[in-house]
Amino acid sequence: MFLNPGNVLSWATFFPLAGAAAIVVLLAVRYVANLPKKLVDDGARLIALLASGLSLVAAVAAWRMYDPTDTGVQLTHHFVWIRSFNIEYFVGTDGLSISMVLLSGLISFVATIASMPWWSGAKAAEMAGMVEHDHGHGDDAHHPKHFSVRMVPGYMVMLLLLQTGMMGTFVALDMFLFYVFWEVMLLPMYFLIGVWGGPRKEYAAIKFFLYTLAGSVLMLLAIIGIYYNSAPAMLADGTLSSGHTFNIIELGRQAAKGQFLNAAPILGIAFTKLAFVALFIGFAIKIPMFPFHTWLPDAHVEAPTPISVILAGVLLKMGIYGILRFNYPILPDATAWAAHAMAVFGVINIVYAAFVCLGQKDLKKLIAYSSVSHMGFSLLGMAAMTPAGISGAVLNLFTHGIISPMLFLIVGVIYDRAHHREIEKFGGLASELPEYTAIMGLAFFASLGLPGLAGFIAEFMVFTGAFPVFTGYTIISATAVIITAAYYLWAIHRMFLGKLNPVYKGYPDLNWRERISLYPLAAIAIVLGFYPQAILGVINRSLHLIIQNIRPL
Amino acid sequence: MEHANLQVVGHAAEELGRLAVHHVSYLWLIPLFPLVGAAINALVGWKLQRMFGKKIVHRIAVTAMLAAFAVALRAFWQILHLPAEERFLQDTLWNVLTAGRVTVDLAFALDPLSMMMTLVVTGIGTLIHVFSIGYMADEPAYWRFFSYLNLFIFAMLLLVMGDNFAVMFFGWEGVGLASYLLIAFWYTDPEKAKAGMKAFVANRFGDFGFIAGLLLLFWALGGAWTPRDGGLLRNTDYQPAAELNAVAPAATAAEADALAPRVEGVKVGPTLNFRELRDQVVIEATGVKERLVHTHIWGVSILALIGILLFVGAMGKSAQLPLYVWLPDAMAGPTPVSALIHAATMVTAGVYMVARLNFLFALSPSAMGWVALIGAATAIFAASIGFFQYDIKKVLAYSTVSQLGFMFIGVGVGAYWAGTYHLLTHAFFKATLFLGSGSVILGCHHEQDMRKMGGLKKYMPITRWTYLLACIAIAGFPVMNGFYSKDEILFKAFTSRHLELFGVATPWLGPAIFVIGIVAATGTAFYMYRSYYMTFTGEYRGNSGHHDEHNVDPHAAVAAKSSALSHSVHADDGAAHAFGATSHAPAHGALADTPVHAAAVHAHGAHGHDAGHATAHDDDAAHGHGHHGGTPHESPWTMTLVLVLLAAGSFLTLFLGIPTLWSHAAPALEHWLEPALPAVEVASWRFHEVPHALEWMFQGIGVLAATVGWVAARALYKDGKSEVPARLKARFEGAWTVVYNKYYVDELYAFAVLRPAVSFARALSRFDGTVIDGLVNFVGAVGRTLGRLDAAIDKYLVDGLVNAVAQATWGIGRQMRHVQTGRIQTYLYGALGGALVVVLLNFLIS
């Protein structure tokens, strides 16, 4: 078999990179052989589809190879990379990351599909004789300004680079490697928003980049601090490292023995607390946690649809993932110290963002803020450090990673047709776009936590897990079920129900590209609604192991 | 014994044992059939409807219902042949989730209580599906309607058959979704869409309470809340009982089962499963009951808090004060929906939930007191609003709210079987009333205002008789079922002396509730007969006055492009329909001719899908859809048959509740439900004993109340001749206005909740955009300013120095170039000068 447990994660990570390289080669050939632009564009698209498809295949293979009964790190690929600094190439997965690997592969592929201008509704409608072309509205994929036809090879290269960065971040088990992937992910995102984005793209891209970079700097400092306080460890080739180690698993082991408790305090503050806060802020920006969340609405509003999909579906998960990967095992005592604060921030995220959603006028902003609200559940759940809480927190990452891409795709559908996202300006769309309305209803209800759809299970588990530890906070955050229902239903009401606004007459319903990207996610949302154990059964054991080392204060 | 500390010596330890469970493997079929029906109609219904006509759509839906009903009967048959104590069928499909102590199976259970509910849901559900065939015949989105209806039945079955809280909650929210979809079925009318939204959001308030109560219950089972430092938010005083919280967290269902602690073979500790909950609470040896009774949180008995929070959930779903406001608005949905969801089944879910948890509520007289009190308050409050409504469906809606109040009185005072019995009788007579009103509305061409009806008994004899029988039932005359359930509830209310409020014993509450109940019952009789007399007696008033309420007309309201199905446009005023190659049936035009013809048309509910045929009817359709004029007509046989069956059911179910006083045996339903209602054995209270003579007297009072209400209504409204109502209205204009406008509760909510919430949201949104984001931008601006400053320093100081050197060099060179004239002679002066200097130096040095 081509994919084996020793390399499957590396393949999943580097297939997109290979695709990006292939596109660069194609570009070089273009200048040599003077190929027509359309051929190169379509070639780049095909390569991107293929590369991220292969990455998805590898991710699914990794999911299948993963043994849920084993709580250790699996599917490792491990060798020494830079010996003088004890840096290793160390990828592997445990229950925490395996669901994220799957999610990352899936959402990347969906985003790649959503980046294609093919199967456009304009053509379909033309064939059906429903839309007159003179009116100009309808599918806008062929509009020269549309992101999916502008500088296609460059876009695809960036998209693939981003995918490599994401997958690498989830599988890296060496701090340095993690940081490299983390930064690799950042840069393409900057270009994707800044070049292919909306009207205020430069502002949004810069804001996103600087904000997250500020976080990474703190993170880097913490990583270096942890490195210099660590003890030597075995390297991949059996030799002892010189002095310190970047190996996350090994650092966790050392931490369990109290390695970092005796580290020299900095400015009179215990090293573990300082390292915790630095790492936490770095990750909290990515979550995004109140009050570091304001880059998100801007980035989402300006980013093209597939980038919003990736941003909401995968990138937001890295904050929580990073905290669970670094802070929890490496700094358990500081984690116990900070648990209460995390819960408070979680509650603020949930309730505050829900109210902000209620006041939004821009559909995409509404959904962006709903992401902020939903990530609060993860914070609350993991702060509780109960088995149900932490499983719920990670399940929430997965389910939100399924639902929010749907929501952003849905916004993209209407934006491509109407060229605006003002909720108030729509009205009665259900009469004109029944299929779209149905899938939108499904996504909205999944997001508002209707039982039988994925979102509810995670919320429920977080509530159940957090309740005995933070009773009052849990009750406060449960009020979000009311607000969430209110803002989603109100949005449905204003956009889809009532009399059809005649402006939107003759709009084509979903086209095949949109169907291909939306229906699989919808199916997963329904299946997970009734059988979340498919995920939980795999991730439970590792997660419960993570919290066992943390003794609540 | 490792769990010795849990052992409490119970005084009645032997009274109740564990539930004997019979595992069967077919229960999942009951909800499956409606689900499949819903899925088929939702996914390909519009295609099927276009290809084969509407017939195929309702055939699929009704077949699914019949199949579910048949399986339910099969289960009933099996349960009937089990000994009373072993009547518990269970069917586990798969493990939904497990993490730590939380484990949820997708599992169904049937005990006598849920069996009764299942039969009601599938049985009455089937009948209402059949009724809808006629009622919705003109609806272009026929497939959508039946899909939603089946979806509702699926969710309702999850609710009643769920083996644990989670599955029940799946159903609980599922019916909310179906209700939302069906209320907003004619979504092009913003008012109707808003009603759906209101229903869902109001229910979410209830769900919040439900979830909070559920979580509290779940964790109360696994430990104790003891007041320690009075911390309100971070609950540091939760003390998990180590032996009840398995140390090792479970990852799979099997592990969870293995890790769960047991006392004498009974699983104890946190659970979401009803049966495990019941076992550990009712079996005294586990000590769970003692622990729960003595646990307090935030100074309140935890059981009271759990009970009240769960009841908040019931308030939402069962439309009790103060969350009832959505139900009257829910009448925006098609009438069969009102009958099925908003009368017979969904709204009784709260009652069902309280009955299902009877053993918990019975332990907390405080919770019981609140349930009964809210029930009584709702009963009389809603009845009073019902007095003056003119919309026939609104009357029935408030009547439903009021009757639900009666049910909560029943389950509140501890007469669980009586409350459940009223649920059953109400399901029959209220479904009859709603469907009767639906028949009237259809017969009067979608007119809902009773002032424009009248004299319909001439035109709609079957509807009239069934409606009258249902009125008799709800008013409480002993010839129909309503008397037996209502009488039992009020009697039990009077004899309950155990209720508490705020932990204070209130023995007067029971009798007080009785009095309120009797007044409400009198009112019920009055407004129901009022609706009957206004509708069916006197002269038909529909032809006079003009009809401007086209917005209540489903045909005009639905400008439906039901999924590319019918692309033709419905003219807004309903005057002209563009019948292209669409599937819209113009049956309504034909309906106006003769009842016989109409019945024939409706019997072929899918008549109009034939495009050619439809065109032939164009003329009829054009004026038929104007809805002006035309006499009322009886509804097609599918509808009247259902009415007759339900009316018959309203009569026959009375035999389930013949009081002990008459027959010297426990009522059949009480006997049947007994195994599912262990409250009586668990509770420490008993109903007050009263002499038989007094019991007779109470029944007499009940009949008297009904008679008073009936006589008053007859005097005021029969044949529409009396001038008294108008005079009374004029005399008490102010009071009438307040009541007619439903005490302005909606306005109050809009003012006190809705607008502040939205303003708050807007404010927060602005806060986020200006302050928080402003902070970020401020940091950015500070950074930029610092950058500029740095750039200035760099430019003027650092770079300035460098430039200064260069400048100096350049300046010097500029000056020096004047020396170089290019004239040899100048240079020669230089050379001479130099030589002179050398010579002079030579002299100077030496």
Add this chain to the structure above:
Amino acid sequence: MISLTHFLVVGALLFTLGLVTVATRRNAVGILMGVELILNGANVNFVAFNHYVTGGVTGQVFALFVIVLAAAEAAVGLAIVLSIFQTFKTIDVRHADLMRE
């Protein structure tokens, strides 16, 4: 008696006159003449020192060389003057300041 000093005085006068001519004349030809004077001043010295100090013919030979050199120099100098004239249409050296550039 005519001593060495007399010759040297004549030589110095010649030299000084020549130098002043070179330094002050604006006419390029005049400057050339001044150069001749300087050279001849030197010649006087050569011959005088040979006769009074060293003896032999070395000084005379040098003087002859200088005369030859002066002839060659005059030829080149006049050619330059011609060139200057062709360029500047004058032989006033104040205008010939191209070397300044």
